[in-house]
Amino acid sequence: MLLTHNELKRYMDLLDVLPPNSPEVEKIKILFNEDKKERCRNNFIPFVKEMWTAFIAGKHHKDMAEAFERVAEGSLKRLIINMPPRHTKSEFASFLFPAWYLGKFPERKIIQTAHTAELAVGFGRKVRNLVATADYQGVFPTKLQSDSKAAGRWNTDKGGDYFAIGVGGAVTGKGADVLIIDDPHSEQEAMQGTATVYDRVYEWYNSGPRQRLQPGGAIIIVMTRWSKRDLTGQILANAAKRDGDQWEVIEFPALMPSGKPLWGEFWSQKELETIKAELPVSKWEAQYQQNPTSEEGAIIKREMWKRWESDTAPPIEYTIQSWDTAFEKNNRADYSACTTWGIFYMPNEKGESVANIILLEAIKERMEFPELKARAMQQWKEWNPDTLIVEKKAAGAPLIYEMRRMGIPISEYTPSKGSDKIARVNAISDLFASGMVWCPDTRWADEVMEECASFPNGDHDDLVDSTSQALLRFRQGGFIRLQTDEEDEVHSFKRKVVYY
Numbered sequence: 001m002l003l004t005h006n007e008l009k010r011y012m013d014l015l016d017v018l019p020p021n022s023p024e025v026e027k028i029k030i031l032f033n034e035d036k037k038e039r040c041r042n043n044f045i046p047f048v049k050e051m052w053t054a055f056i057a058g059k060h061h062k063d064m065a066e067a068f069e070r071v072a073e074g075s076l077k078r079l080i081i082n083m084p085p086r087h088t089k090s091e092f093a094s095f096l097f098p099a100w101y102l103g104k105f106p107e108r109k110i111i112q113t114a115h116t117a118e119l120a121v122g123f124g125r126k127v128r129n130l131v132a133t134a135d136y137q138g139v140f141p142t143k144l145q146s147d148s149k150a151a152g153r154w155n156t157d158k159g160g161d162y163f164a165i166g167v168g169g170a171v172t173g174k175g176a177d178v179l180i181i182d183d184p185h186s187e188q189e190a191m192q193g194t195a196t197v198y199d200r201v202y203e204w205y206n207s208g209p210r211q212r213l214q215p216g217g218a219i220i221i222v223m224t225r226w227s228k229r230d231l232t233g234q235i236l237a238n239a240a241k242r243d244g245d246q247w248e249v250i251e252f253p254a255l256m257p258s259g260k261p262l263w264g265e266f267w268s269q270k271e272l273e274t275i276k277a278e279l280p281v282s283k284w285e286a287q288y289q290q291n292p293t294s295e296e297g298a299i300i301k302r303e304m305w306k307r308w309e310s311d312t313a314p315p316i317e318y319t320i321q322s323w324d325t326a327f328e329k330n331n332r333a334d335y336s337a338c339t340t341w342g343i344f345y346m347p348n349e350k351g352e353s354v355a356n357i358i359l360l361e362a363i364k365e366r367m368e369f370p371e372l373k374a375r376a377m378q379q380w381k382e383w384n385p386d387t388l389i390v391e392k393k394a395a396g397a398p399l400i401y402e403m404r405r406m407g408i409p410i411s412e413y414t415p416s417k418g419s420d421k422i423a424r425v426n427a428i429s430d431l432f433a434s435g436m437v438w439c440p441d442t443r444w445a446d447e448v449m450e451e452c453a454s455f456p457n458g459d460h461d462d463l464v465d466s467t468s469q470a471l472l473r474f475r476q477g478g479f480i481r482l483q484t485d486e487e488d489e490v491h492s493f494k495r496k497v498v499y500y
Contacts, residue, residue, distance in 0.1 A: 002039065002042075040139045041139060043065070043069065044068050044069055044072075044096075045057070045062065045065045047100045048061075048092070048096050050135065051096060052091070056263075056266050057265065058265050058266065060083070060087065060252045060262055063250060064092055067081070067248070067250060068092075068097050068100075068220075071178065072101055074216065074218075076218065076248060077216075077218045078218070078219050078246060078247040079219070079250070080221045080222075080232055080235070080247050081221070081222045081223075081249075081250045082223060082224070082225050082232055082250070082251045083222070083224065083252040083262075084224060084252065084254040084288040085287060086267075087252065087254070087262065087263055087266075089183070089223075089224070090123070090182055090183070093182050093222040094112060094114065094123040094127075095123060095126050095130070097220075098112060098123075099130045099131055099136065101178060102156055103136070103140030106140075106141075106142040106156040106159075107160050108160050108161075108177040109160060109163075109177050109178075109214065110163070110179075110180065111163050111165065111174060111178075111179045111212060112127075112162065112164045112180045112182070113164070113165050113182065114164075114166060114167070114182045115167050115183055115184050115185055115186040115189070116166045116167070117164075117165060120152065120165055120166050120182075121151050121152035124152040124154070124162060124163075125151035128148065128154050128162070131144055131156075142157070142158065143156065143157045144157065152164035152165070161174075161175075165209075169208075171208050171212050175214050176209070176214060177214050177216075178218050178220065179209050179212070179213055179218070179219045180220045181205070181209070181219070182223070183222070183224060184205070184223060184230075184231050185197070185198070185201060185226050190226040190227070190230075195229050198227060198229040198233075198234065199234075202231060202234040221235070224287050225286045225290045225291070225292045226287065230292070252290065253288065253290055253291070254272050254288040254289060255269070255272055255273075255276070272288070276288070281446040281447050291459060293454035293458060298453050298455065299422070299425045299426055299429050300428075300429055300432050300452040300453065302449055302453045304437070305432065305437060306436075306437065306438045306439075307441055308438045313344075314344040314346070314356075314358065315344055316342035316343065316344055317342075317345065318386050318479070319340065319342050319343070319360070319384070319385040319387070320340070320357075320385060320389065320470045321338065321339075321379060321383055321385035321388045321470075322338065322341070322466045322467070322470035323336070323337070323338045323388075323390045323396065323466065324336065324338075324462050324466040325372060325390065325391065325394045325395040325396040325399060326366065326462070335365060335366055335460060335462040336364070336365060336366070336367050336395065337363065337364040337462035337466045338361075338362070338363050339361070339362045339463065339466040339470055340359075340360045340362075340383050340385065341358065341359055341470045341474065342357065342358050342360050343479055344356055344357075344358065354436075355479040356436045356437075357436060357437055357438065358437075358439065359439040359445055359448060360383070361379075361383070362445065362448045363375070363379070363444070364447070369398065369399075372395055373399060373403075376399060377406075380403070380408060387411055387477075388403075388408065388409065388410050389411045389412075389413050389469050389470065390410055390413065391414070391465065391469060400412050411473070421461060421464070421465065422456050424468040424472065425452075425464065425468050427472060428471040428475060431471055447463065448467060452464055
């Protein structure tokens with residue numbers, strides 16, 4: 001029996017005035033206990049709070065719980081939750097949810113998987129031990145079968161079944177009303193960085209546990225992203241190609257688009273920013289932001305950049321600064337991005353002095369126009385570029401007007417018809433292939449590299465746009481000649497400088 005909010009308040013008020021030895025006190029306590037049990041049985045979060053007294057709730061827990069409840073009631077059959085490490089992923093999906101589900105449906109079957117058998121069996125032990133506790137028995141009547149002693153294989157007294165297995169293990173003869181896959185990829189495998197390790201997991205999923213699902217059964221995959229080819233990536237890609245299972249996907253980035261932490265009650269923004277600064281960009285984006293990048297189809301791959309190992313830049317003879325601006329500052333808007341580049345000369349394999357270009361600085365922020373204007377002025381004063389390029393779109397048009405009004409020369413860039421983003425990046429790709437584009441070993445340079453590597457499939461391309469503008473200027477400015485360029489008919493004149 002569930003008590004209404006008003007009923008709960010009325011009974012609480014009564015407890016405050018009734019003498020401790022009043023028989024009504026015991027009756028009210030019984031009502032409260034029945035209400036608590038009913039809430040735990042019906043909803044996942046009350047059950048979590050009852051079983052886990054140290055639980056620190058975050059908004060993402062509520063979203064997970066709501067999805068788990070729909071799985072239990074049968075309205076959600078395919079669920080993927082991608083979330084960062086240490087955000088209660090396994091405690092919810094592999095420990096508390098199986099216990100709650102078997103409490104509600106003690107006759108049903110669960111197959112629980114993780115990237116190693118040892119880890120999967122460890123989850124099974126925790127679930128089994130919880131089911132045997134007095135606290136659990138106070139909520140659900142579900143009990144273990146008398147001979148259920150194995151941590152990874154045990155039964156309920158109503159014929160339910162729990163089976164734990166590591167990725168790659170055999171599941172022959174087992175069935176599942178719910179298949180739970182928790183982090184199928186290990187860090188050691190992901191570090192190999194090869195498609196084989198991800199393909200092996202996907203093949204195992206298709207040939208093993210996926211085929212053990214009972215009619216009407218559900219699949220829950222809860223994992224940290226590693227690659228476009230990880231289990232989440234391959235399942236969704238193949239479902240789209242073959243009109244297969246329809247999946248609901250919930251993604252939890254550690255830092256939200258607003259910059260605030262996903263679970264601020266536990267992880268502070270400062271702590272997450274520290275982790276972000278320490279991790280390579282690719283790992284932070286994949287594991288913590290659930291946004292893995294892939295070089296499949298990338299026009300500019302990571303290895304096409306040349307690393308400048310020295311802490312100081314080479315002697316710069318010409319500086320280019322390029323702005324790509326957004327409309328406004330909000331959580332959904334694009335960023336405004338600025339890259340600054342230096343042109344320098346160094347001998348090639350033949351000993352000839354040729355022009356190269358190096359990334360000197362990159363910034364990417366969401367800014368209202370007054371802040372954008374101030375930032376652009378600060379960057380111009382800091383670098384005093386020989387050429388300042390601003391694309392005439394969004395906030396770029398008023399920025400061009402304002403800076404020209406202050407006497408700052410600007411090359412405005414208006415892409416010609418048919419010159420889309422992909423065409424512009426293709427136009428500069430041979431500069432990278434020729435080994436002319438350099439970047440320092442810094443985090444902000446890695447962010448530019450990573451965004452280029454994810455283009456055209458990434459979530460953002462602001463730094464890519466800024467880069468393509470600058471390198472088009474480099475290419476068209478008479479600094480270089482590539483083997484792919486046509487020979488000038490008259491060789492006695494310098495190549496004409498072309499501006500936007």
